Amino acid sequence: MEHYQIYIISDSIGDTAENVANASLRQFPNMDFQFNRHTRVTNKEHLEKILTEAKQYVSPLFFHSFASKELTDCITQFCLFHQYSAVDVLTPGVEAIAATTKQVPIPITGALRKLDAGYFSRVEAIEFAVRYDDGKDPRGLRTADVGIIGVSRTSKTPLCMYLANKSIRATNIPLVPELPVPKVIFEVPSSKIIGLTNSPEKLIRIRKERMKSMGLNADTSYTNLARIFEEIEFANEVMKKIGCPIIDVSDKAIEETADLVIRHLKKINQI
Known part of the structure; x- marks a missing residue:
C-alpha cells in the first residue's frame, strides 16, 4: 500500500490543522497516511526548510494554519509551483468574517488555543x-x-x-x-x-x-x-x-x- 505524506504546519501547536486533517481523512478509511507535524513555525526561513524537506516525497499534502499572511503566501506559492495540494485552515474563515463585518483582522498566533x-x-x-x-x-x-x-x-x-x-x-x-x-x-x-x-x-x-x-x-x-x-x-x-x-x-x-x-x-x- 502506498504511503501518503501529510504535513501539518502551524505557527502555534497545530491542533486546528490536525483536527481538520483527521476529520477529512476519516472519509478515506482504506488509505495509509503518515503525519509530519511542525509547530511553532513563525518565520519564513523555518517554513522554507520544512517545504524543502517535503519535496523528497511524491505529492505531499499540506494542512496549514498561519496568522501571518507572509507565511500563508509562502506555502501557497510553493504548493502552486510544485502542484501540491494544500488546505489553508484559517484564511477562508477569517476572510469570510472580514467580508461580512467590514473589519480588518488582527493576526493572533494560537488564537484557538487561547480560546480553549x-x-x-x-x-x-x-x-x-x-x-x-x-x-x-x-x-x-x-x-x-x-x-x-x-x-x-x-x-x-x-x-x-x-x-x-x-x-x-x-x-x-x-x-x-x-x-x-x-x-x-x-x-x-x-x-x-x-x-x-x-x-x-x-x-x-x-x-x-x-x-x-x-x-x-x-x-x-x-x-x-x-x-x-x-x-x-x-x-x-x-x-x-x-x-x-x-x-x-x-x-x-x-x-x-x-x-x-x-x-x-x-x-x-x-x-
Missing part, C-alpha cells in the same frame, strides 16, 4: 459539579461559586450542570428532614447559597414519573402529599434560617432559573 482556556474552565466546572453532586461532599460548598439547596426533584443537579457549562462551579445539597443539615451551609456567606422550591402538585407528578421510569411503585412515601408538605416546610425553615435567596422553579425552565442565579452571582460579584 474557556473550554477547560467549563470542563473543570463540570467535573466539580459531578464530584459534589447531591451532597456527596458538602465541603465542596467552600470552594464553589454557588451552592444549590432544596428538596428532591427541584432540578438541583440539572441546574448545576447548566451552570457548569457557563464555567460556574456549582454544588448541590438535598434537604431531607431525617438528615442533619451540613454545618458548612451555615458557615459560608448566605449570598452564595440559592434555595430551590417547587409546588407540591408538581413535585408529586415529577416524583411519580421518576419512580415509574425506574420500574418502581409510584405510590410510596416519596410521592405522598403529606410527606412532600413536610419536606417543603422543613426546607423553607432551613432556607429562612440561612437567609438565602429562594427561587420557585414550579413554572420555570432550567434556563430561566439559571439566568436568575447568574444575575444574582454577578450582583454580589461572585462571578
